[in-house]
Amino acid sequence: MSIVLVVNSGSSSMKYRLIDMRDETVLASGLIERIGEYRGLVRHDGPNGRHELARRIVDHEAAFEAMIRGFNEHGPSLDDYPPVAVGHRVVQGARRFLAPTVVDDSVERDIEDLIPLAPLHNGANLEGIRGARRAFPDLPHVTVFDTSFHTSMSDAASLYALDRPTAERYRIRRYGAHGSSHKFVSAEAARFLGKPLEDLKIIVLHIGNGASACAVRGGVSIETSMGLTPLEGLVMGTRTGDIDPAVLFHLHRQAGYSVDDLDELLNKKSGLAGLTGSNDMRDVEARARKGDALALTALEIYAHRIRHYIGAYHAQLGGADAVVWTAGVGENSPDARARAMRGLEFLGMKLDPELNDQRVKEPTRISAADSAIDILVVPTNEELEIARQTLQATGIPADA
Numbered sequence: 001m002s003i004v005l006v007v008n009s010g011s012s013s014m015k016y017r018l019i020d021m022r023d024e025t026v027l028a029s030g031l032i033e034r035i036g037e038y039r040g041l042v043r044h045d046g047p048n049g050r051h052e053l054a055r056r057i058v059d060h061e062a063a064f065e066a067m068i069r070g071f072n073e074h075g076p077s078l079d080d081y082p083p084v085a086v087g088h089r090v091v092q093g094a095r096r097f098l099a100p101t102v103v104d105d106s107v108e109r110d111i112e113d114l115i116p117l118a119p120l121h122n123g124a125n126l127e128g129i130r131g132a133r134r135a136f137p138d139l140p141h142v143t144v145f146d147t148s149f150h151t152s153m154s155d156a157a158s159l160y161a162l163d164r165p166t167a168e169r170y171r172i173r174r175y176g177a178h179g180s181s182h183k184f185v186s187a188e189a190a191r192f193l194g195k196p197l198e199d200l201k202i203i204v205l206h207i208g209n210g211a212s213a214c215a216v217r218g219g220v221s222i223e224t225s226m227g228l229t230p231l232e233g234l235v236m237g238t239r240t241g242d243i244d245p246a247v248l249f250h251l252h253r254q255a256g257y258s259v260d261d262l263d264e265l266l267n268k269k270s271g272l273a274g275l276t277g278s279n280d281m282r283d284v285e286a287r288a289r290k291g292d293a294l295a296l297t298a299l300e301i302y303a304h305r306i307r308h309y310i311g312a313y314h315a316q317l318g319g320a321d322a323v324v325w326t327a328g329v330g331e332n333s334p335d336a337r338a339r340a341m342r343g344l345e346f347l348g349m350k351l352d353p354e355l356n357d358q359r360v361k362e363p364t365r366i367s368a369a370d371s372a373i374d375i376l377v378v379p380t381n382e383e384l385e386i387a388r389q390t391l392q393a394t395g396i397p398a399d400a
């Protein structure tokens with residue numbers, strides 16, 4: 001029985017999943033939110049249903065302890081279902097980590113060294129890893145990097161037109177993120193279409209709180225919208241995405257913003273939150289339906305940027321076989337999908353309004369019968385992808 005525990009530590013949350021890899025069934029899962037804030041939320045879904053409680057969780061190590069408590073109190077018992085390995089999502093692996101890696105102290109140090117290249121994510125990922133190694137010192141721990149899938153990008157797609165010695169010295173290039181999701185979703189799309197992944201050109205739109213687009217040719221990432229850090233590209237829940245860097249000089253010189261102020265402004269106070277006051281797409285859509293002009297403008301800005309990347313990746317791929325929507329917004333918001341794809345019929349991308357309006361739980365086609373390019377919704381599963389890569393890296397068979 002090969003069971004893998006997967007830990008996905010976000011900037012302020014930790015998701016986990018216990019998976020029996022023989023048939024990839026989920027034995028338990030959980031979510032710990034608002035880490036570091038006064039009132040955190042702990043949710044555990046086990047064999048007896050859902051258990052939730054509000055409590056303060058000071059950091060990701062404490063979150064790890066809360067997860068263990070969830071298993072002890074609500075099952076399944078980790079003594080009865082012992083994991084053979086723990087898989088960890090790490091957002092930034094830069095050019096240091098090209099593949100899933102078994103953790104030792106030097107790997108921990110290298111992840112720490114990469115914190116400046118993913119300030120919202122890598123520190124949290126590392127705290128999760130440290131908590132997990134303390135809790136399970138005898139198990140192999142494997143890190144699966146969001147960036148690994150994008151190391152196939154050409155220099156043309158990944159280098160900035162920045163002074164070369166400076167860029168090299170400070171490792172400045174576009175690394176991308178959400179790689180496990182883009183990889184999983186493009187493989188699922190090929191399976192759904194019944195075609196070999198090697199033959200397909202796919203535009204993947206991972207639209208969640210963090211959001212990125214990816215151009216996938218033959219299963220390989222050729223370009224993605226996140227850059228040095230997960231700040232570039234699409235409009236996100238709290239992040240600006242693409243912006244003229246001169247805005248920063250302007251705010252510094254004219255308004256006295258410090259570097260930390262600017263970091264906080266662009267990463268945490270912008271995007272949907274900055275435009276409307278809420279980073280949750282459901283709130284913004286509800287307000288737009290009531291006629292709130294600010295909310296409506298925010299939805300148009302959000303859609304405009306997605307449409308921009310669909311066009312760009314269609315050009316970079318030299319056409320496309322499929323456009324695939326995934327993650328929280330991409331899977332659940334017909335309005336966001338329809339708004340972004342409006343006017344793309346000339347490219348051969350035509351939604352079917354009724355198919356687009358359904359609630360989706362599995363890979364589903366939402367394009368019209370006469371759409372030259374398939375438009376799909378494919379639920380992502382970063383945790384399963386991480387679990388698969390974790391087993392591969394350890395060499396433990398799924399049916400051990």
Ligand SMILES: Nc1ncnc2c1ncn2[C@@H]1O[C@H](COP(=O)(O)OP(=O)(O)O)[C@@H](O)[C@H]1O
Pocket residue numbers: 010207208209210237279280281282285327328329332333
């Ligand atoms: N039914 C829905 N309609 C519109 N948006 C939704 C819906 N359900 C979830 N979302 C959006 O999905 C976002 C979260 O996506 P998710 O992929 O879980 O993000 P992350 O992993 O970055 O935290 C939420 O902020 C919310 O706006």
Ligand SMILES: CC(=O)OP(=O)(O)O
Pocket residue numbers: 010011091121146177178208209210211230
């Ligand atoms: C990289 C990134 O933005 O991740 P998330 O969507 O989980 O915040």
Ligand SMILES: [Mg+2]
Pocket residue numbers: 208209210
């Ligand atoms: Mg996410």
